[in-house]
Amino acid sequence: MAKGKGKSKGITEAKIKAFEEKRDVLLGMGGEKMIKKQHDLGKLTARERLDIFFDKGTFQEVQLFVKHRSTLFGLDKKEIKADGVVTGFGKVNGRTIFCAAQDFTSAGGSLGEMHSKKIWKVMDMALDARKPFVALNDSGGARIQEGVPSLDGYGGIFYRNTIGSGYIPQITAIMGPTAGGAVYSPALTDWVFMVKESSYMYITGPDVIKAVIGEEVTHDELGGAIAHATKSGVCHFATENDEDCINKIKTLLSYLPDSCHSPLPVAECTDSPDRECPELDQIIPDRATRGYDMRKVVAAVADNNEIFEPHALWAPNIVVAFIRIMGKPVGVIANNPGSGAGVLDCNASDKASRFIRFCDAFNIPILTFADVPGYMPGTQQEWAGIISHGAKLLHVYSEATVPKITVVTRKDYGGAYIGMCSKYLGADYVMAWPSAEIAVMGAEGACNIIYRREIAAAEDPAAKRAELVGSYEEQFNNPYFAASMGIIEEVIAPRETRKRVATLLEVLKDKSEVRPPRKHNNIPL
Numbered sequence: 001m002a003k004g005k006g007k008s009k010g011i012t013e014a015k016i017k018a019f020e021e022k023r024d025v026l027l028g029m030g031g032e033k034m035i036k037k038q039h040d041l042g043k044l045t046a047r048e049r050l051d052i053f054f055d056k057g058t059f060q061e062v063q064l065f066v067k068h069r070s071t072l073f074g075l076d077k078k079e080i081k082a083d084g085v086v087t088g089f090g091k092v093n094g095r096t097i098f099c100a101a102q103d104f105t106s107a108g109g110s111l112g113e114m115h116s117k118k119i120w121k122v123m124d125m126a127l128d129a130r131k132p133f134v135a136l137n138d139s140g141g142a143r144i145q146e147g148v149p150s151l152d153g154y155g156g157i158f159y160r161n162t163i164g165s166g167y168i169p170q171i172t173a174i175m176g177p178t179a180g181g182a183v184y185s186p187a188l189t190d191w192v193f194m195v196k197e198s199s200y201m202y203i204t205g206p207d208v209i210k211a212v213i214g215e216e217v218t219h220d221e222l223g224g225a226i227a228h229a230t231k232s233g234v235c236h237f238a239t240e241n242d243e244d245c246i247n248k249i250k251t252l253l254s255y256l257p258d259s260c261h262s263p264l265p266v267a268e269c270t271d272s273p274d275r276e277c278p279e280l281d282q283i284i285p286d287r288a289t290r291g292y293d294m295r296k297v298v299a300a301v302a303d304n305n306e307i308f309e310p311h312a313l314w315a316p317n318i319v320v321a322f323i324r325i326m327g328k329p330v331g332v333i334a335n336n337p338g339s340g341a342g343v344l345d346c347n348a349s350d351k352a353s354r355f356i357r358f359c360d361a362f363n364i365p366i367l368t369f370a371d372v373p374g375y376m377p378g379t380q381q382e383w384a385g386i387i388s389h390g391a392k393l394l395h396v397y398s399e400a401t402v403p404k405i406t407v408v409t410r411k412d413y414g415g416a417y418i419g420m421c422s423k424y425l426g427a428d429y430v431m432a433w434p435s436a437e438i439a440v441m442g443a444e445g446a447c448n449i450i451y452r453r454e455i456a457a458a459e460d461p462a463a464k465r466a467e468l469v470g471s472y473e474e475q476f477n478n479p480y481f482a483a484s485m486g487i488i489e490e491v492i493a494p495r496e497t498r499k500r501v502a503t504l505l506e507v508l509k510d511k512s513e514v515r516p517p518r519k520h521n522n523i524p525l
């Protein structure tokens with residue numbers, strides 16, 4: 001340094017102080033009064049949520065200083081801190097995740113032009129960096145004063161949701177209001193979490209519904225977490241409160257890769273691949289019409305009996321779940337004879353299909369447990385389009401190229417036998433328990449059709465029917481007819497299931513299947 005010229009001060013302390021003051025004002029979002037209102041509703045602010053979500057000290061905020069530039073309807077005089085949304089990235093259990101968290105304390109988290117551009121920025125970064133994107137929604141919807149730029153803001157989000165679909169995992173948590181077209185970003189993402197009592201989502205709210213069709217309904221009945229977790233299936237996880245919601249998102253992320261090009265996360269495994277599951281030898285009830293909880297089968301096979309179940313309250317006749325086997329994620333699809341006999345209906349087909357597609361998109365192997373009496377008969381299901389819904393299941397299993405292992409535990413009848421990933425639908429390996437019954441239909445129904453005349457003409461029709469049913473059961477109500485034709489690879493003792501599945505996953509881990517080139521397939525939606 002030249003003599004007599006004083007030490008360079010670089011950025012002056014005053015400038016740093018001014019910067020810190022500006023930043024701190026923005027970090028305060030809607031101010032104490034609004035924050036108290038938020039807390040009184042049992043909700044956290046966006047920043048409090050991010051504090052729970054990200055590993056301590058890792059969150060890096062993006063575009064804190066962005067301001068809206070609308071001058072309409074008094075907005076020229078209104079400062080909206082951070083424009084109502086906190087965006088950035090950080091580490092969740094050591095992995096980089098991008099996030100946008102709307103803050104209801106700041107102009108109701110309403111989405112205007114610049115608010116949406118902040119969200120676009122982190123979505124674009126997530127796509128470029130190939131990392132998951134998580135949205136924590138708490139918003140009054142399109143910023144009404146700004147007009148059409150708000151709607152275009154949503155358009156840009158929907159576009160990015162779609163471009164990122166199957167490329168990076170996308171998760172939305174509904175942690176406050178979500179109304180109108182704003183519901184479509186959540187629906188375009190892979191997973192929707194909702195917080196019980198403090199969140200709701202609907203296309204049109206109770207007031208409009210009352211005015212248009214005279215129906216009276218509360219916000220919660222119409223679009224609360226339980227409504228969407230049990231009736232519409234829009235919500236995959238109904239959570240207890242903000243903290244529970246965020247922790248469950250973290251659990252879900254622990255099963256997912258960063259992108260479709262990234263390896264699956266592998267957890268430390270303290271369970272043995274050779275562990276036998278003797279409890280499974282007892283699980284099939286004596287009576288064929290008796291149900292049992294298929295979750296117990298899934299848990300028995302999983303590392304440390306841990307299962308993570310989306311959609312637990314919707315279409316309970318089928319179970320979808322993430323488990324780990326030897327520390328690696330596996331997607332399970334299982335009929336649940338404990339609910340509605342495990343029948344396949346429209347909702348069960350949709351639930352399973354979306355899950356299978358997600359697993360395939362992100363290279364998560366698929367394990368199917370079949371115990372299914374068939375597709376649900378009746379006008380309600382036919383007119384609801386069970387033909388198209390059921391076709392989805394056939395489509396997604398066929399198109400999936402990940403390892404696909406099927407275990408038949410009991411009934412596996414008719415079209416539903418094919419629908420639960422039969423060999424010629426593309427399963428890599430099919431196993432059956434000795435209790436398996438693989439047939440076109442149940443023995444009673446079959447005999448009523450093929451022996452109708454013989455039964456009617458018999459001196460004792462009931463005895464004749466019993467005799468014929470017995471012979472049909474002997475032929476088909478076992479796995480050996482199918483095994484003799486090579487339609488299933490193995491008959492295994494239930495206790496061996498985990499061991500067999502673990503071995504097969506290891507054997508199939510480098511499976512590669514190539515499909516003919518095309519623009520995209522045309523799933524029967």
Ligand code: HXC
Nearest residue numbers: 107108110140141142143144145151154177179180181182
């Ligand atoms: C501008 C909004 C806003 C919005 C809330 N605010 N929603 N500002 N545009 N959409 C502001 C309020 O004016 C208020 O500002 C602050 O946020 C807090 O809102 P309150 O109404 O005081 O909160 P609360 O009483 O808890 O009521 C919450 C609410 C209500 C039920 C969500 O705010 C509401 O009805 N908002 C409008 C919902 C709506 O109809 N949105 C448009 C949907 S159409 P001040 O300054 O007073 O604190 C849509 C189309 C999207 O979103 C299409 C996408 C394709």
